[in-house]
Amino acid sequence: MKSLLKVGLVVLALSIVSCGKIGQKTEVKEKFHDSEWSYEGETSPEHWAELEKNSDCLGNRQSPINILDINAIEDDDKESIIDIHYSPVTILKKVRNNGHSVQFDFDKGDSIVYNKINYNLVQIHFHEPSEHTINGVRYPIEIHLVHQSKEKYYTVLSVFGVEGEKSEAIEEMESFLPLKKGQEREINKEFDLSRIFPENKTYYSYGGSLTTPPCSETVQWVIFKDPIVISLEEVLKLKDNMPLENYRNEQPINDRIVYLHKL
Ligand SMILES: [Zn+2]
Incomplete structure (x- = not known):
């Protein structure tokens, strides 16, 4: 029994030493604060409402949705057009594998004005x-650019990706990968995120929710019609670097209207 305990302690000591070494070499930090929800099995999207009792996951303004062109109402009100103010010197702070997606956190600098309200870019992450x-039609990739107002409301810009030539912006972001679940890496470099948008910025918009728990119904969605390559x-x-198929399935649109803003 004693010798078993000793072996255990040696293994523990060795693993602490090796973790320390990996940490120094790649500047990767370990964090373990993931909540219970996931994209498979007993913690998959169908169970999110049971798992997170005070969430909005069973609400009637949930996201994502399937957008039907035929039902989208064209909005030509110039005042409501989104204004994107992205700077090439905004600092990309860090990247993390939060167990649900790969997330890049940005310093203040990139912002949008939407319906006369200012929203700052906070982070971007991916769904595959x-x-x-x-x-x-389901695209291979969806990029979510999460913006928050002073009053803590969200506008999320969504960019689809199709397969073809490589993207310089994505290539640069991926140079900070791989990361295992729970790991993060400091970056602190200027990053020009304006390269991530499609050339034609025609977009759909509608009111919805976060697509992950607590599914808060405080999100204005702006979804670019054209994908990037x-x-x-x-x-x-x-x-x-993400869980397999990290997407929530289609939610009922109910009485909501999807607008199309042609640019
Ligand atoms: Zn997302």
């Missing part, structure tokens, strides 16, 4: 395949 669908290798690298 996409959460929103357009006319039933990223390479298959880039898709696969993102996929390797």
Whole structure:
């Protein structure tokens, strides 16, 4: 019994030493604060409302949705057009694998004005395949650019990715990967995120929710109609750093209207 305990202590000591070494070499920090929800089994999206008792996950303004072009109402009110103010010197602070997605955190600098309210970019993360669908079509990648107002309301810009030529912006972000679940890496470098948008910025908009618990119904969604092109290798690298199929399924649209803003 004693010798077993000794072996155990030696193994523990060795693992602490080796963790320390890995940490120094790659500047990767370990964090373990993930909540219970996931994308599979007993903690999959169908169970989120039971897992998070005070969430909005059973609400009637949930996201994502399937957008049908035929039902989208064209909005030509110039005042409501989104204004994107992204700077090439905004600091990309760090990247983390939070167990649900790969998330890049940004310092203050990039912002948008939407319906006369200012929202600051906080973080961007990825879903593979996409959460929103357009006319039933699911894209290989959906990028969520999460912006928050002073009053803690969200506007999330959504960019789809299709496979083709490689994207420089995605390539640069992926240079900070791989990360295992719970790991993060400090970056603190200037990053020009304006490269992530499609050339034509025609977009759909609707009122919805966060697509992860607590599914708060405080999100204005802005979904670019045109996808950007990223390479298959880039898709696969993102996929390797996230849970398999990290998307929530389609939610009922109920009485909501989807607008189309042609630009
Ligand atoms: Zn998301």
